[in-house]
Every structure is written in C-alpha cells, then in structure tokens.
Amino acid sequence: MTKRAFNFNAGPAALPLEVLQQAQEQFVDYNGAGMSIMEMSHRSALYEQVNNEAQSLLRELFGIPSNYHVLLLQGGASTQFASVPMNLLHAGQTGAYVMTGSWADKAIKEAKLFGETAIVATSESDKFNRIPDLSSIQLPDNAAYLHITSNETIEGTQFTSYPDTGNVPLVADMSSDILCRPVDVSKFGLIYAGAQKNLGPSGVTIVIVRDDLAANSPKTIPTMLRYDTHVKNDSLYNTPPSFSVYMANLVLKWLKGKGGVAAVEQYNRDKTKLIYDTIDNSGGFYRGFAQPESRSIMNITFRIHSEELEKLFVKESEAEGFVGLKGHRSVGGLRASTYNAVPLESCQALAQFMSEFQKRHG
Known part of the structure; x- marks a missing residue:
C-alpha cells in the first residue's frame, strides 16, 4: 500500500480511502455489467438505480422534507450563483445578500447581472474574519430571498446558526460544509453545494429546492438553467456527470456507515x-x-x-x-x-x- 498524503486541500479535496478502494474494485466492471459505470447509458436501469440511491441517501442523511426536490446538476456552485437569481429573482424584487467574503462576493456579482441586489449585512470592516450578527436583520420589503454563504472556505468562517427569514426564502451556498453537521433544511428555500469538498469528486452539484420555488422557474431563461427542467426529469434531462454521481453515492453510503x-x-x-x-x-x-x-x-x-x-x-x-x-x-x-x-x-x-x-x- 502506497503511503497516503496528509491531504488538507481546499477542493478538490480528500476522499475516504474506503470509497476510493471500492471505486477501484468496480472501475472496470460495475455490478457484473461488463463495463465501467462511466461507459454506461444514463438511461440504463443500473445507472438509474445509482441516481435514485444518491438522492434518497441525501434525503435520509440530511433530513430533507418531502416537499423538496434533490437535483444532481453540473456547473458547480459558480453556475448556481447565476441560476438562483435567474430562477428566483423576479421583476420588481430585490435579491438580499449577506457579504461574508470571497464566495459571497462572487454570488453577489452574478446576481447583479439579473436584477436588483442589496447587501443587508457585511463583515467587511473586519476583513471578513467573522460572520455578521443577523439577529436583527432588516430585509427589503420586496426581497425575493436572502442568500448566505454558510462557510467561507478562504477566510475560514462559518455560520453557527441561521437567521429566521419568515416568508422570505433563505438560500444557502453550502459547498464547503454540507453534511458536516445536522441542519434544519425546512428553514431554507434552497441549498446548493459543489460536491468536491465534502461529498465526492468535482463534477456534480447538489441543489435542494422547495417545490414551490422550483415550480416558478421563468420560462424565459435557458432550459438547462431552469430548476423545473431538472425536477421534471429527475436530474436526467441531459447526460449527467454519471461517474461523479456514482462517487458521491459511495461517499453518502460511507457517511451513513460512520453513524x-x-x-x-x-x-x-x-x-x-x-x-x-x-x-x-x-x-x-x-x-x-x-x-x-x-x-x-x-x-x-x-x-x-x-x-x-x-x-x-x-x-x-x-x-x-x-x-x-x-x-x-x-x-x-x-x-x-x-x-x-x-x-x-x-x-x-x-x-x-x-x-x-x-x-x-x-
């Protein structure tokens, strides 16, 4: 056995050794199919099973309520920076954002391309070395959502609790801390996360979206960027990142095995x-x-x-x-x-x- 590095990479990041070994065993021949999962049609029964299992494991482990959809998409969290305002920020509304550092900043820049935005809290005066206090946060009357970055990878800060936003949907980029601790998903309208830090290799992006928000995707935005497209097609509208989904499924099984x-x-x-x-x-x-x-x-x-x-x-x-x-x-x-x-x-x-x-x- 070759010596494993002490891997503290920020992403793509460490994967469980047991998962890598299991993938290695199944790499050439997945479940007796005579081919790798990478060579398989995404319409096949074998792949559909992996797709469904990954979604149901995520539901089970993260306690996702039944009125939410789990989507397995491509494009990373960076695409979601644009997809969120495209789908949720309608005319006459404002996208409210908490400015906590480098990744929040990128999300805000993308939202500005699609409509009105407002920074409702920031820790810029402290060089983003803390999460701002949101206990008495004031949202614009026409707020479409409040967007937070639950963990800033670059500055090393993390929300310890989440704000109560009432009827305004709470949206979170959880790319770097999804599944690191229990979360009450029902507090959120939408959660998204690139997989390559805590869930698997790069290539698949998780979106957990409440049914009512997904149903309201405007028909004027590109088909691939509409949440309802992927809801209706069970994340199989086009060829999915099948190997990344398979790896994420193995990581979820590993996580379940850890308790x-x-x-x-x-x-x-x-x-x-x-x-x-x-x-x-x-x-x-x-x-x-x-x-x-x-x-x-x-x-x-x-x-x-x-x-x-x-x-x-x-x-x-x-x-x-x-x-x-x-x-x-x-x-x-x-x-x-x-x-x-x-x-x-x-x-x-x-x-x-x-x-x-x-x-x-x-």
Whole structure:
C-alpha cells in the first residue's frame, strides 16, 4: 500500500480511502455489467438505480422534507450563483445578500447581472474574519430571498446558526460544509453545494429546492438553467456527470456507515480542536484569522508573524507529506481544510508538526 498524503486541500479535496478502494474494485466492471459505470447509458436501469440511491441517501442523511426536490446538476456552485437569481429573482424584487467574503462576493456579482441586489449585512470592516450578527436583520420589503454563504472556505468562517427569514426564502451556498453537521433544511428555500469538498469528486452539484420555488422557474431563461427542467426529469434531462454521481453515492453510503451526520459532526469538532488548540496555545506564534465565535470546522485559517516563516512552514510541511496548507492567494497565510473525509490521524500529525515547527523557529 502506497503511503497516503496528509491531504488538507481546499477542493478538490480528500476522499475516504474506503470509497476510493471500492471505486477501484468496480472501475472496470460495475455490478457484473461488463463495463465501467462511466461507459454506461444514463438511461440504463443500473445507472438509474445509482441516481435514485444518491438522492434518497441525501434525503435520509440530511433530513430533507418531502416537499423538496434533490437535483444532481453540473456547473458547480459558480453556475448556481447565476441560476438562483435567474430562477428566483423576479421583476420588481430585490435579491438580499449577506457579504461574508470571497464566495459571497462572487454570488453577489452574478446576481447583479439579473436584477436588483442589496447587501443587508457585511463583515467587511473586519476583513471578513467573522460572520455578521443577523439577529436583527432588516430585509427589503420586496426581497425575493436572502442568500448566505454558510462557510467561507478562504477566510475560514462559518455560520453557527441561521437567521429566521419568515416568508422570505433563505438560500444557502453550502459547498464547503454540507453534511458536516445536522441542519434544519425546512428553514431554507434552497441549498446548493459543489460536491468536491465534502461529498465526492468535482463534477456534480447538489441543489435542494422547495417545490414551490422550483415550480416558478421563468420560462424565459435557458432550459438547462431552469430548476423545473431538472425536477421534471429527475436530474436526467441531459447526460449527467454519471461517474461523479456514482462517487458521491459511495461517499453518502460511507457517511451513513460512520453513524450519519451527527456522528460526523462530533468527529469534525474533535479533529479541528486539535489544530485550534495548537494555535491558541502557541503564545502568539500562530495566530488564527477567524474570530473564535465564527471559526469554521471545515477550514482552519491562520498566520505566523512573518511571511518568510509561512513560506518555510509550507516548504517543510510538504517535505513531511502534508499537502494544501498554503492559504488562498487572495488572503495569504496558511489554511488546513478538514472536510469529513480528512482522517483524525492527519489532524494529529498536523498538530504535532505545528508544535515541532514552533520549537525549531519560535
């Protein structure tokens, strides 16, 4: 068995070893079909079973109510930045957004192409190192929806609770923290997530949309970008990203085998605590970027007092088998992404490496 890297990539990211091994076993011959799942018609009974199973597992694990559709689409969350306003932002309405950092910013820029937008809360004054307080949020009278980014991968911040928006649909980009903890899906009108951080490889995007919102897709927008198109065709309107859906299905089975989302949340908190404790107990050698009450359990962002030492940290960590610890180019610093599939052992190894690095260079 080749040695596995300590993979802290932000996405595409670590996948469970058991899932990769299962996919390897089935790669050439899926379920006795004499061909790979990648070679199979998406209209075949075998593939339809995978498509249906992925949707029902997601429903079960995430507690998705019956009045929501689960869609398995292409185009990543970046396409959803445009699809949401195209489908939900009607004439005379305003798309309300919470500005929490890099990904929220991209969603807002896309929405502006389709209609009126309003930023109703922001943490820009603190360089997005916290989630803004939404307890007394004021939405425009004509708000079509309130859009939030539940976890900012680049800044390492995460919502700990979600706002009550009354009759205004709450929309969330959960690309980097879907299934990392239980969520009350009924609070949301729509949730979307690219799979390549917590659900599988890149290529498939999950959309969980309430029936009434999907039914109102305007007929004037492109067929492929209308939610009702995919609802009516059970995500099989055109050729789906079949291998990515198959892999996501295996990850969902793996997650169920781990005891489900609540068990995985505890595991995630145990993992990230190792690294946050190392930062907090370093006497200022390491400095967390996100304010403690907004810290993400998926992306840990931190700095060292000099950029030279940060570069050395990346170089020395890579020599020890760590991958992906360099911070995003837009904010710099260091980042460890600890998604569901990152094992506890990797986090233990990182915490130990950080302590040793401090001893050498502190």
